[in-house]
Amino acid sequence: MFKFIWAEDSQHAIGNEGHLPWRLPEDMHFFRDTTMNHTLVSGSRTFESYGRPLPHRKNIVMANNPEATFPEGVIVMHSLDELLAYEKATDEAIFISGGATIFKLLLPYVSELYVTKLDGTFTADTFMPEIDYSQFELIDSREGILDEQNTIPHRFEHYRRK
Numbered sequence: 001m002f003k004f005i006w007a008e009d010s011q012h013a014i015g016n017e018g019h020l021p022w023r024l025p026e027d028m029h030f031f032r033d034t035t036m037n038h039t040l041v042s043g044s045r046t047f048e049s050y051g052r053p054l055p056h057r058k059n060i061v062m063a064n065n066p067e068a069t070f071p072e073g074v075i076v077m078h079s080l081d082e083l084l085a086y087e088k089a090t091d092e093a094i095f096i097s098g099g100a101t102i103f104k105l106l107l108p109y110v111s112e113l114y115v116t117k118l119d120g121t122f123t124a125d126t127f128m129p130e131i132d133y134s135q136f137e138l139i140d141s142r143e144g145i146l147d148e149q150n151t152i153p154h155r156f157e158h159y160r161r162k
């Protein structure tokens with residue numbers, strides 16, 4: 001089962017110059033806690049932004065380039081078909097952590113969405129592909145905290161495909 005996890009601003013922006021456009025520690029903690037001990041799939045650009053394999057998770061990286069090298073322990077997949085075959089053969093929850101290219105690729109197959117919606121507009125060059133929310137039901141929603149570390153109003157939402 002594929003689950004998307006991402007954060008977006010009011011215009012569905014998710015990235016800028018290879019990084020997140022904002023700093024929001026509560027969302028980083030949510031990402032860590034939700035994906036901990038699970039399988040995580042990222043595109044090569046997003047993986048590069050992590051700077052290392054994320055600990056206590058099975059790291060799968062999507063890369064077209066057959067010669068690209070990744071740190072030991074990282075599983076590299078070169079096509080959508082390879083990832084779909086992997087998903088079929090396992091009962092692991094597979095978290096898709098982006099970026100936009102990988103979200104677009106997996107959108108027809110995703111069962112659950114974990115989205116953090118930021119109230120604001122940021123300078124960005126990467127946007128979430130359009131999602132038809134009529135195909136999903138909201139199963140959980142809560143306001144994020146606001147404090148001196150977390151200054152952007154935000155909300156955590158969890159959807160399941162109908």
Ligand SMILES: NC(=O)c1ccc[n+]([C@@H]2O[C@H](COP(=O)([O-])OP(=O)(O)OC[C@H]3O[C@@H](n4cnc5c(N)ncnc54)[C@H](OP(=O)(O)O)[C@@H]3O)[C@@H](O)[C@H]2O)c1
Pocket residue numbers: 005006007008013014015016017018019020042043044045046047049062063064065068077078079080097098099100101102103105126
């Ligand atoms: N706000 C959020 O929650 C969030 C989440 C994730 C990412 N981001 C941001 O999004 C941006 C990166 O997104 P992006 O769309 O530019 O890049 P990306 O999706 O992270 O990675 C794209 C790369 O994935 C590989 N790839 C794509 N399709 C593939 C396929 N069918 N089979 C195998 N490999 C494939 C290619 O790697 P090669 O070119 O190496 O072959 C491609 O260049 C960054 O700014 C990042 O910070 C934000």
